[in-house]
Amino acid sequence: MNGILLDVQGEVYEVGRTELKGLNIIKMTAEGVNVTLELPQDLLQIKEKTKIRFVVSTSENLEQEMDGFFLCTIYKAERHGRGKEESTMIYGSIGGLQVRIEGKGLHRKIKMGDKVFIGIKML
Numbered sequence: 001m002n003g004i005l006l007d008v009q010g011e012v013y014e015v016g017r018t019e020l021k022g023l024n025i026i027k028m029t030a031e032g033v034n035v036t037l038e039l040p041q042d043l044l045q046i047k048e049k050t051k052i053r054f055v056v057s058t059s060e061n062l063e064q065e066m067d068g069f070f071l072c073t074i075y076k077a078e079r080h081g082r083g084k085e086e087s088t089m090i091y092g093s094i095g096g097l098q099v100r101i102e103g104k105g106l107h108r109k110i111k112m113g114d115k116v117f118i119g120i121k122m123l
Helices: none
Strands: 005-016 023-031 032-041 051-057 067-081 087-094 097-102 115-122
Touching: 005 032, 023 051, 087 115
Parallel strands: none
Antiparallel strands: 005 023, 005 051, 023 032, 032 097, 051 115, 067 087, 067 115, 087 097
């Protein structure tokens, strides 16, 4: 499919509450990528051990096959280390809610200022 920058499957390992009522922090790991995102508690009923497909795309063509689909603005992309030790931290905002994606080589695909779509599919 065109426009897909990241497409991984993994498992939620932690769902925590924030100081703000009704807002959860969801942490998942998938194929060498770690994702942390803030989502309203009642938006998607994601629990620990839930299997998830996580997609970052420049195209909105995937909306129909996702349980959650969000426009995200990337505001920071940091690369740390080189070679085998290299990792990238991508920071984004979904209408003020934070998204952090950590993985190898992501800075080559996702840049600061990009507007991307985040898709979440519970498997």
